[in-house]
Amino acid sequence: MQGLMMDYPLTIDRILEHANRIYPRKKISTKLPDGSMHRYTYANLYGRVKRLANVLDKLGVEPGDRVGTFAWNNYQHLELYYAIPGSGAVIHTLNIRLFPEQLAYVVNHAEDKVVFIDATLLPLFEKVADEIESVQHYVLFNTDAGVETKLPNVSLYEDLMAEASDDYNWRVTDENTAMGLCYTSGTTGDPKGTLYSHRSMYLHTMGANQANVLALTERDVVLPVVPMFHAMAWGLPYSCAFAGAEMILPGPHLQPAALAEMIAEEKVTVPAGVPTIWMMLYQELQENPRDVSHIRVLTVGGAAMPRALIESYEKELDVSVLHAWGMTELSPIGTVSQLQTHHLALPEHEQWDVKERQGYPVAGVEMRIVNEAGEEVSWDGITMGEVQVRGPWIAKGYYKLDASPDHFTPDGWFRTGDVATISEDAYMHITDRTKDLVKSGGEWISSVVLENGLMAHPKVMEAAVIAIPDERWGERPMAVAVLVPEAGAVTTEELNSYLAAKFAKFWLPDKIAFVDEIPKTSVGKFDKKVLRHRYAEGQLG
C-alpha cells in the first residue's frame, strides 16, 4: 500500500524559492577582481537567476544540455548554480586547476554546449580553445566590451542579462533529472564525471544543514574558500540558501591576508576550505592578528587537517575546528568530526586525537570498511579496510562510463578507494588510498603511516613509500627519502632501527632510496605513479 503524501519533487529551484520567500533581505557579498565588494540580497539573486534562465533559453540551451562554468567564487557563478539546473540543464563546473589536456578532455567528454567564463581566467581557458569541439557559445563576465579574445561566438554576461525578462517558470518536474556534473581529477586514468540529480543535491543540502553536521542557520555568515569549481563547493551554495545564511564569496582573493581581512570585517562565522589554506591563514594571523572571534566553526575538508594545526587553532586562537571528509562522488559530504558528549570529559590532547580523525558518517550516509577478501571488518580503531559508502547523495556510476567493479560493489556500495580504520565510537580515520597500500603476505601496510613515521625522524625532510613486487610476499614497502640539508650520511639500517620502535618488523621498508626531490602532482601530493615508474625503470637503484 502506498502512502497518501504529496508527490512533491525535490528540485533545486525549491531551495531558491525558500530563500527568496523567507530570507529575501539576507546578503550575498562578493569580493570583485578590483578588491571592491559587490553586495546584493537573496531577493536580488532570485530575480537575476530567473533572468539568467531566460538567457540560457535564448542561447539554445535545452533540458539535459551541459553548460560549463570556469570561474572563481562570485555572485555570477552562484547565479549559474541555480539558473542552469532551474532551466533543466546540467551545470558542469570546470576545475581551473586541471592540466590543459584534462580541461579540454572534460569539456569535450561532457559535450558542453555553452561555457560561462570569468574573464579573469580567460587566458587559462584560451590555452585549450583550439581543442574544444562542442561549445557553441562563450559568455564572459567580470569584463567589458573592450575584451579581446581568440574564443569564437562570445557574448557578455551583462549584455544578455539586460535584455532578458525576470519572469521564468522552473522547468524540472522529475527529481531524478540530472542537475550537475563534476569531474574528479584522478591521478590515474582520465577524469571521471559524477552526475548529480536534483533529488540527490536537495537531500545533500538538507543533510548538511542537520544540526549534527554543518548546522547552518540564518545567524551564519559563510565564507566558502573551497572553490565552486570543485565538488560543488561542498554544497554550500545550496545549504546557505536553504538555511538563510549570508555568503561571502572571495572571488580570486585567496591570499591569507585577504581572507583574514574578510573574516574579520564581514564577521564570518563559518569559513570553509582545505588545510593548506588554514595553514597559511594561521601563519598570517600569527604575524598580523585579526579579530576571528565571530568564527563559530572553522570547517576543513579535502585533505586531512594536521592535528597540530587543529590544536593551534583551538588553543591559541580559540577557534573551533570541524574536520570533514567527502568526495566528489558523495556530493561531497560523507563524515564530520566534532566532539560528542562522551568526549567532553577527555583531556584536551585526547580531544584533538578525536578531531584529527575524519569523523562519523552523517545521517543519510551509510559506511562500512572492507578487507581484501571483500569482508566487512570491525570498528575497532585498528583494523584497516577500504571505505565503502551508500546513500541518497552518492554516485552509482560515472558519466558515459560503464559501471566498473573497481568503483562499485555488486551489492551497490561505492568504493571510495580510501583505506581507514573506524573506532568503536564510529570515528573514521583515513590511513591510505587503496592503490598506495603495500600488500605484504596478506597483510596491509599503510604507506602514509610509514611515511609519517619516517618523516618524524629528525634527519628526514620528506619520505614517500611505494609497494615493490616481491616473489615471496607479493609486495614489500620501499621508501624514497629526502634528507634535511645538514643530515650527512644516513643508512637504511639507521632509519629502520628508528622505525622498529614503532612498527612491526614486517612493516619496515626493505630499501630506502635517498633522492634530492620527490616528484609531486599538480595539487602537491607525492606522485607515486612516477615513483613506481622510476623504480621499474631501475632509476631508484
Added chain:
Amino acid sequence: MQGLMMDYPLTIDRILEHANRIYPRKKISTKLPDGSMHRYTYANLYGRVKRLANVLDKLGVEPGDRVGTFAWNNYQHLELYYAIPGSGAVIHTLNIRLFPEQLAYVVNHAEDKVVFIDATLLPLFEKVADEIESVQHYVLFNTDAGVETKLPNVSLYEDLMAEASDDYNWRVTDENTAMGLCYTSGTTGDPKGTLYSHRSMYLHTMGANQANVLALTERDVVLPVVPMFHAMAWGLPYSCAFAGAEMILPGPHLQPAALAEMIAEEKVTVPAGVPTIWMMLYQELQENPRDVSHIRVLTVGGAAMPRALIESYEKELDVSVLHAWGMTELSPIGTVSQLQTHHLALPEHEQWDVKERQGYPVAGVEMRIVNEAGEEVSWDGITMGEVQVRGPWIAKGYYKLDASPDHFTPDGWFRTGDVATISEDAYMHITDRTKDLVKSGGEWISSVVLENGLMAHPKVMEAAVIAIPDERWGERPMAVAVLVPEAGAVTTEELNSYLAAKFAKFWLPDKIAFVDEIPKTSVGKFDKKVLRHRYAEGQLG
C-alpha cells in the same frame, strides 16, 4: 537526462540502522507505571525492534496491514514505531483521548488487524471492545500473566518477544510505501486519516533536524511530553534516533511535579509539549523550584502559546521557548518561531511579540495565505488568509476518502483550515479557523481576535464568538459570554463601547448573550458547533 546517483529508498529502517551504528550506547529511558525508570540503549532498541518485527510476522501481519497502538510514551511504543513500518505494515496510533464511538470508528475504518495495548489503558479500550470488527489479535504490555480482560485472542508482549529471533531483514524497498496512519479528531464529521509514507517521514525527520528547526544533536536529552498517540509525537521518535539524542519517555506520568522531576534529574535539554502542560509546569516550578538550567529550548506546539507564558519562561526561568505550529497532515511540523538575526536588537517585549507568532515555514514546507476568492494575499502582517501548504511531508488526501476541494486546492496545496496573517519577515500568526470566521459583507472578522478582545474586559471571564446568518451582510458576529462572579448586570452596549476602542465598527457583535457556561470539546476548546446549534434552536435568545 537522469542523474547517476544511487537509487536509495528513504525508509524508516535506515534511521534505526544509523542510530544503532553511530549511537549504540545512547540511552532511552522510560518512566514505568510504577514510577521506576527503565533504561536501555539504541543498540538494545535495535535488537528488540528486529525481534518485534518477527513477532508481527508470526501474528500474520502482512505488508500494508494496519496495526494499532494504544499506549503512553514508553519504550514498547517506540519499538512499535520502528518494527511495524520495518516489517512493511502501517502503524496506526490510536488516540486514547477519543470519545469511545470515535475510537471504535477509527479502528474499524482503518481495519486494524492487530492492536497493541498498554495495559494501564486496558479499561479505556475495553469500553469499545464489542464494537470492534477487524482485529484478530490483541497484544498487551506493562502487565503480567495474571491480567484479566474481556478482549479476545490476547497475548502478552514479552511472551511473544521471548520466543522471537532478533535476526530480521527489513522489508520495504519502495519509499512511497505507507508506514503510518493517524486520524485527526475533527470537531466536525468523522475523524480523517493521514497516511504517511516512509519517504515523507524520513524527509520530515531530516527537516526537523535542520539547525534552523529543532536542531537536535547527540548532545540533547529530549522529553516528548507530546503523546506518541497524536501526530506521531511531532516525529521525535525518529528525529531523536537520527540525531543520536537521548530520550526520556514519561509513560503515564504527565503530572507537573513528575515532569519537573524528570526535567531536573535527567538533565533534559528539549522538553516538547502543548501550552497547557507548560502552563502547569510553570505553576509547579513557581511553587517547587527545580533546576531547569539544562533546557536548551522548551518546544511548544499543538495550540498557540500565550505570550505571557513565553515571557514568564524566558524572563523568570531563563528558559528559551521555541513556538512551533503543525498539523497531523503535515507530519506534523510546518513552522517554527524563534528569533532571527534582525530581531536581536529589538527590545524584549517586541521579541516576545515575534515569538508569540507561530513562525516561519521550515525549509521543505511552502506556505501561502489565500482569501475567499482563492487569491494569494500579501505578507504584510495585517491581511488575513487561509493558510495553505505544500511539501514532501504533507498529505495529498485522506485514507479511504475521495479528495475534496474543502481540503485540497486544484493546484495541489493542502488547505489547513487555519486563518492567519504573515508578516513581511515571514512569521505566520494564526488568527482563527476558517469555519469559525465571521464573513460580514465580504470582509473577514476573526472570532478568536474578538473573543480575546472581550475577555480582556475585567467583567468577562469567557467569551465565544460565532457567525449568525444576516440578510444584508451574509453573516454577523454574535458573542456568548460568561461574566466574572462579582460582575453584576452588564449590557451588550457596555461591552461594545469597550470593544470600539480597539476594533472597527463592523467588527462589533450585534448581540451578546450572557450564559453560565460555554460548552467545550473533549480537548477543552469552545464547542462552537454546539453554540451554533443552540442559536439556531433559539436557545441563546
